[in-house]
């Protein structure tokens with residue numbers, strides 16, 4: 001998608017998994033990439049170098065997406081380094097499986113704070129910036145197949161992603177007249193650090209694969225290509241959708 005060249009993109013939760021693949025993909029598109037890491041800065045220098053090698057530019061910022069001041073710092077970093085913000089990818093997320101009757105208020109709040117409040121703050125601040133600077137940008141939120149598929153022991157996670165679904169649809173309606181598009185990606189089962197322990201266990205891997213019509217667990221790069229499309233003008237008439245990249249899982 002040639003038109004991402006020179007565009008500025010923020011990717012939250014870029015130090016691993018899907019976020020890392022998205023940041024590297026935008027690097028290949030020769031974009032300016034502002035990446036966040038939460039606590040472990042180890043992979044960032046390597047990623048910055050890789051993005052430069054492929055023709056993009058990159059900077060890494062420590063940020064907790066559920067903190068307003070961190071999100072503001074992120075937007076100002078994009079502005080200071082690259083003078084604009086065209087694409088915001090609210091990717092950071094957490095999950096853990098807990099039977100609902102044992103789920104502590106603390107665990108409930110943590111998941112809602114990162115997955116839903118984090119996506120809201122990232123969307124709000126990015127949209128404010130785009131409005132202020134007259135940019136017809138693209139906001140991409142990382143939802144999940146669990147925005148439509150309920151799942152035992154995932155009540156907090158499913159609630160957070162269900163919230164992201166309607167938040168995105170509402171923002172899409174509100175800012176369509178300004179040319180700002182807001183969409184979700186709904187990954188199915190993707191092999192990343194969030195779930196690799198589960199997927200490395202042959203039994204649970206088999207049970208997950210049985211739910212995927214295409215028969216295999218996806219790769220982060222297969223989500224990154226969807227993010228690149230939603231960011232580019234190739235999707236210029238698309239807003240308010242969840243694009244499921246799930247090997248057909250939601251159609252079972």
Ligand code: NAD
Nearest residue numbers: 013016017018038064065091092093144187189190192194
């Ligand atoms: P991951 O654990 O590799 O990546 C999550 C990233 O978010 C990490 O880099 C982590 O440091 C960051 N993060 C966590 N809390 C944060 C916070 N408070 N502030 C800033 N960053 C924070 O997992 P992943 O699979 O790459 O997940 C990325 C997104 O994709 C998540 O939103 C997840 O819910 C979603 N998702 C993943 C799958 C899957 O099967 N892997 C499926 C559906 C949706």
